[in-house]
Amino acid sequence: MDKRAGRTLPLSGPRRVICDLLHFARQVPTIPVQRWMNLAPLQEARARTDPRISWCALFTKGYSQVAAAMPELRRAYLSFPRPRLYEHPISIASVAIERAYRGENVIFFAHLRGPDGQTLRALDGHLRRFKEEPVEGYGLFRRALDVGRLPGWLRRLMWWYGLNASGLGRARRIGTFGVSSYSNLGAESLHPLSPLTTTLTYGVVRPDGTVPVRVVYDHRVMDGGTIARALARLEEALNGEILAELRGSDGAMAA
Numbered sequence: 001m002d003k004r005a006g007r008t009l010p011l012s013g014p015r016r017v018i019c020d021l022l023h024f025a026r027q028v029p030t031i032p033v034q035r036w037m038n039l040a041p042l043q044e045a046r047a048r049t050d051p052r053i054s055w056c057a058l059f060t061k062g063y064s065q066v067a068a069a070m071p072e073l074r075r076a077y078l079s080f081p082r083p084r085l086y087e088h089p090i091s092i093a094s095v096a097i098e099r100a101y102r103g104e105n106v107i108f109f110a111h112l113r114g115p116d117g118q119t120l121r122a123l124d125g126h127l128r129r130f131k132e133e134p135v136e137g138y139g140l141f142r143r144a145l146d147v148g149r150l151p152g153w154l155r156r157l158m159w160w161y162g163l164n165a166s167g168l169g170r171a172r173r174i175g176t177f178g179v180s181s182y183s184n185l186g187a188e189s190l191h192p193l194s195p196l197t198t199t200l201t202y203g204v205v206r207p208d209g210t211v212p213v214r215v216v217y218d219h220r221v222m223d224g225g226t227i228a229r230a231l232a233r234l235e236e237a238l239n240g241e242i243l244a245e246l247r248g249s250d251g252a253m254a255a
Contacts, residue, residue, distance in 0.1 A: 013148025014106035020159050025193040032191050032216045033224055035231035040209025042238055045246045053246065055205065056095065057124040059213075060179050062237040063200050064091040064116035066230050067177065073230060074176050076197050077220045079164045085221060086167025090114045094175030094196060097130045108141045111175055120245055163195055188212065197221050 011019065046053055067073035068091065075087045093112040098105055110130040115123055135141045147155055162173050178199035180192045188203030197218045205211040213234065215227050 012102070012104055012106065013145050014101060014104070014108070016148045016152070016155070017144050018107060020155050021195065022193055023156065024159055024163060024195045028193075028195055029219045030191070030193070030199075030216045031219055031224060032214050033227040033231065034212055034214040035228070035235065036210055037213050037231075037235045037238070038208075038210050039205065039235075039238055042243050042246065043205055043209045045243055049246065049249060051124075053120050053124050053249075054127055055183060055202070056127055056179060056181065057120055058238065058242055058246070059181075059200060059202055059234075060093050060095065060112060061115045061118070061120060061123055062234050062242050063177065063179070064093060064114070065237045065241065066233045067091045068116050069233070070226070070230055072222045072226050073198055075221050076167060076170055076176070077218060078167055078170070080161075086170070088167065088171040088176050091116065091177060092171055092175040094178045095127065095130070096178070096180040097127075099131070099135055101135055108135065108138075108144060109175070109178075110138070111140060119249075120242070121249060183211075188214075190214075192216055198227070 042058065046055075046058070063073075071087055074089075074091055075085045078084050078086055091114060093115050094109045095112060097108050097110050099108055100106075108130075110127070112118070112123060112126060130138070135145075147158065150158075163170055174196060176197070178192070178194045178196045179201070180189060180194075180199060181201050181203075182189060183202055183204045186204055189201045192199050192201055194216070199216045201214050201216070203212040203214075213231060215231060217224075217227050
């Protein structure tokens, strides 16, 4: 046997789901917009929380608050039976969660319904459970595994129909915006691919509290100026309402 030869590995169910997602994500004309933010007060307040609130919970709630005031961020492009836009009444965040599953690091997508209406502690608790509890304990994760076992032609048909036929069904199945970040690993994503209208990502928060925050958006639904304004409002929300809640949570725990 030639020891220089490699080996062939079959695609796991979760890997097939990611391949399907990227197949449709490549069809979306996405453009990234970035803003450097100064979150020093928020960083200081976060350092005093115990257990420490994750940056993911902070950014997810802040972006959902912005989306509540800017309906463009809750819209999606649908192509069947005719091109149109659908606007969902609330935000549903689809957060990329890396899990170890059967000897492989894979991505699942956890849904947070109406993050702007939940407390930071509740959001952070949900995210921790998504990361730590058994994969089979969540219906959304189980459905992803079930879909990954189906034949390729059927998976693609289900994806196409789910993305294009019903706005309500689309929002319930894949969410209204995505959140993906590698900042806890000391890295950042430059242009994450997703079939969602907008995907929020952020880099490593520096010691002085500055951080690059990026939104990748579907140009069919909105224009870059809308995203630039949304990023400005996000910084205001993080240093305003989110900071106030974080300080209040810290004070309540101290009491």
